[in-house]
Amino acid sequence: MIGVELYKLLRRPRTWVTVALLCALPVAVAIFVSASHLAPPPGEGTAFLSAVLQDGSLYPAAALALVLPVFLPVAVAVVGGDSIAGEATTGTLRYLLVRPVGRTRLLIAKLTAIIAFVLLAVIAVTVTSYLTGIAAFGSAPAAAVGQPSAVGTGSLTSGSATSLSGAPLTAAQLLERIGGAVAFITVSMLGVAAIALFLSTVTDSALGSAFGALAVLIASEVLVTLKAAASIRPYLPTRYWLAWIDFFRQPIFWRDIQRGFSIQAVYVAVFLAAAWANFSTKDVTT
Amino acid sequence: MIRTRSLTKRFGHILAVDSVDLAVPEGSRYGILGPNGSGKTTLVRMLLGLVYATSGEIEVMGRQIPAHAADVLPDIGALVEEPAAYPHLSGRANLALFDAAGPGAPRRSRRGRIDEALERVGLGGIDRRPVKAYSLGMRQRLGLAAALLRSPRLLILDEPTNGLDPRGIRDVRDLLIELNQAGATVFLSSHLLAEVEQLCTHVGIFDSGRLVLQDELVALRAPTGQIVVDSPDADRAAALLDGRVEMREGARLVVRHDDAATLNAELVRAGVRVTEIGSHRRSLEQVVLDVTSAGSDQVGKAGT
Numbered sequence: 135m136i137g138v139e140l141y142k143l144l145r146r147p148r149t150w151v152t153v154a155l156l157c158a159l160p161v162a163v164a165i166f167v168s169a170s171h172l173a174p175p176p177g178e179g180t181a182f183l184s185a186v187l188q189d190g191s192l193y194p195a196a197a198l199a200l201v202l203p204v205f206l207p208v209a210v211a212v213v214g215g216d217s218i219a220g221e222a223t224t225g226t227l228r229y230l231l232v233r234p235v236g237r238t239r240l241l242i243a244k245l246t247a248i249i250a251f252v253l254l255a256v257i258a259v260t261v262t263s264y265l266t267g268i269a270a271f272g273s274a275p276a277a278a279v280g281q282p283s284a285v286g287t288g289s290l291t292s293g294s295a296t297s298l299s300g301a302p303l304t305a306a307q308l309l310e311r312i313g314g315a316v317a318f319i320t321v322s323m324l325g326v327a328a329i330a331l332f333l334s335t336v337t338d339s340a341l342g343s344a345f346g347a348l349a350v351l352i353a354s355e356v357l358v359t360l361k362a363a364a365s366i367r368p369y370l371p372t373r374y375w376l377a378w379i380d381f382f383r384q385p386i387f388w389r390d391i392q393r394g395f396s397i398q399a400v401y402v403a404v405f406l407a408a409a410w411a412n413f414s415t416k417d418v419t420t
Numbered sequence: 421m422i423r424t425r426s427l428t429k430r431f432g433h434i435l436a437v438d439s440v441d442l443a444v445p446e447g448s449r450y451g452i453l454g455p456n457g458s459g460k461t462t463l464v465r466m467l468l469g470l471v472y473a474t475s476g477e478i479e480v481m482g483r484q485i486p487a488h489a490a491d492v493l494p495d496i497g498a499l500v501e502e503p504a505a506y507p508h509l510s511g512r513a514n515l516a517l518f519d520a521a522g523p524g525a526p527r528r529s530r531r532g533r534i535d536e537a538l539e540r541v542g543l544g545g546i547d548r549r550p551v552k553a554y555s556l557g558m559r560q561r562l563g564l565a566a567a568l569l570r571s572p573r574l575l576i577l578d579e580p581t582n583g584l585d586p587r588g589i590r591d592v593r594d595l596l597i598e599l600n601q602a603g604a605t606v607f608l609s610s611h612l613l614a615e616v617e618q619l620c621t622h623v624g625i626f627d628s629g630r631l632v633l634q635d636e637l638v639a640l641r642a643p644t645g646q647i648v649v650d651s652p653d654a655d656r657a658a659a660l661l662d663g664r665v666e667m668r669e670g671a672r673l674v675v676r677h678d679d680a681a682t683l684n685a686e687l688v689r690a691g692v693r694v695t696e697i698g699s700h701r702r703s704l705e706q707v708v709l710d711v712t713s714a715g716s717d718q719v720g721k722a723g724t
C-alpha cells in the first residue's frame with residue numbers, strides 16, 4: 135500500500151508543479167540579489183540573504199528561510215489535507231477500503247507519502263538553491279566576490295563558508311549542518327502534515343482541511359508575536375520553526391533545536407492519534 | 421452467503437436502516453428493490469464494513485462484519501454507487517493501482533487479470549486515455565472490471581447499470597448471469613423494476629429503511645388463482661361463469677379458477693369464443709406497489 139501511495143504521489147502532476155514552484159522562488163530571489171547586489175542588511179529580511187553575497191554555498195540556508203514561512207507549509211497543508219478527504223471526494227476511498235486496505239494501514243501509507251513529499255520538496259529546494267547559489271554568487275569567500283566584508287566579520291579562510299557567528303565552517307561541517315536543517319524543517323512540516331491529515335479525516339473537503347491546517351498555523355504565528363500570549367508561546371506549533379538557523383551557529387546552539395523537535399513530536403503524536411481514532415471509527419458515506 | 425439480524429443504522433435522528441433481516445442464499449442472484457433514499461446504499465455500505473451498524477449483526481460468508489471484514493472482503497467484488505477512479509491515470513493504471521493496494525493479488529498475474537477483466541466488461545480495446553476522458557458508461561464498465569479483478573465469490577453491486585445505454589444494460593445482465601452460473605453469488609440493489617425482474621432469482625423490497633418483503637421471484641409471481649379470459653362473447657361468458665367472475669373490463673374477464681385449460685374447455689363447449697386465456701400473475705410492479713408507501717423522495721405535507 136505504501137508503494138501504491140508513493141506511486142500516486144509521484145505520478146501526480148500537482149506534486150511536481152508544487153516542487154517546481156518551491157524551487158523557483160529562491161532562484162528568482164537569487165537572480166534579483168546577484169543582479170543588484172542589494173541584499174537586506176544583516177538582521178533584517180530573510181535570514182542568510184546578506185551572507186550569501188559573500189558565499190553562495192550558504193544559499194540553501196537562505197532558500198529554506200525563504201520558503202519556510204508560507205510556501206512550504208501551504209504545500210504540505212494541501213498535500214496533507216488532500217490525503218484522505220481527496221480520496222473521499224473522488225470516491226476512491228470506499229473502493230480502497232473494500233479492496234480491502236485496513237484503515238490504519240491507509241493512514242500509515244498516507245503519512246509515509248506526506249513525509250516523502252516533504253523530503254522531496256526540502257531536498258529539491260536545497261539542491262537547486264545550492265546550484266543557484268554557486269552559479270550566482272560563487273563559492274569563494276567574501277574577498278573573491280570583490281565586496282567589502284559587510285557581514286561575516288570573523289576571519290575568513292579560503293574555501294570555507296562562514297557561520298552566522300562568524301567562525302568558518304568546513305565543507306563537511308556545512309553539509310552536516312544543512313542536513314540537520316533539512317531534518318529539522320522536515321519534522322516541523324510533519325507537525326503541519328499531522329494537523330492537515332487529522333482534519334482530512336474529519337471533513338470530506340480537501341480544501342477545507344488544508345485551509346483548516348493553515349488557519350492553525352496563522353493563528354499560531356499571530357500568537358507567537360503577541361506579548362500577552364507569552365504564557366502559551368513555548369507550546370505553539372510555529373514557535374521554534376526558525377530554530378534550524380541555530381544549526382549555522384558555531385558551535386550549534388542546541389536548546390531551541392531540541393525544544394523544536396520535542397514540540398513537533400508532541401503535535402505529530404497527538405494529531406496522528408486523533409486522526410487514527412477518528413478515521414478508524416468513522417462511517418464512510420462518500 | 422449474506423445474513424443480517426435486526427440490522428439497524430441511525431444517522432442522528434434519521435433511521436436509515438430499520439431492523440433488517442436479510443438472507444441471501446449462496447448461488448442466488450438477489451436484487452434489492454427500493455426507491456432512491458430508501459436505505460439500500462446504507463445497507464450495502466454496512467455489508468462492506470464502510471458504515472458501522474448502530475445495532476444488529478451482519479454475517480457474510482460465515483464471518484462477522486465488520487470485525488472480520490478483512491477475511492472476506494478479498495473474495496468480494498463491489499461497486500458502491502458510482503464507480504471511482506483517479507482521473508489523470510488510464511483505466512489500466514487505475515486497475516493496477518487498485519489491485520496492488522490490497523492483499524491476495526500476485527503481481528505476476530496482474531496484467532493478465534486486468535486484461536481478462538477489461539475483456540469481460542467490453543473494454544478489451546481500451547487505450548491509454550486518462551479516465552477523465554471516459555464516458556459515463558465506460559466508467560461504469562471500468563468499475564465493474566475492478567470488481568471482477570480477483571474472480572470474486574460474491575458480487576455486491578449498487579446500481580450496476582447506472583449510466584449504461586440499453587445495449588450496455590443487456591451486456592451487464594448477460595455478464596452477471598454468466599458469472600452467477602460459474603458459481604458467484606450476485607447481490608445487487610436497484611431502483612429499476614425491470615432490471616431486477618429480468619436478472620434476479622430472489623427479490624427483497626426496501627421501503628423507508630425496512631425490508632418489507634423478501635422472497636424468490638418465482639414465488640412472488642406465482643399464479644394468483646385467477647384466470648384472465650379475453651373473449652368477443654364476453655357477455656355470454658360472464659353469464660355462463662356467473663359468480664366466479666371477479667372483474668369485467670370490456671372484452672376481458674378475470675375469473676376465479678385454478679386451471680386455464682379446464683376453463684377454456686368449459687367455455688368452448690358452451691360455444692363461447694376465446695381469443696386469449698391464461699393464468700393471472702402479479703407483475704413485480706404490482707408486488708412492489710402493494711407493499712410500499714409513497715416514494716421516500718416525495719415530501720408530503722405534514723398530516724397528509
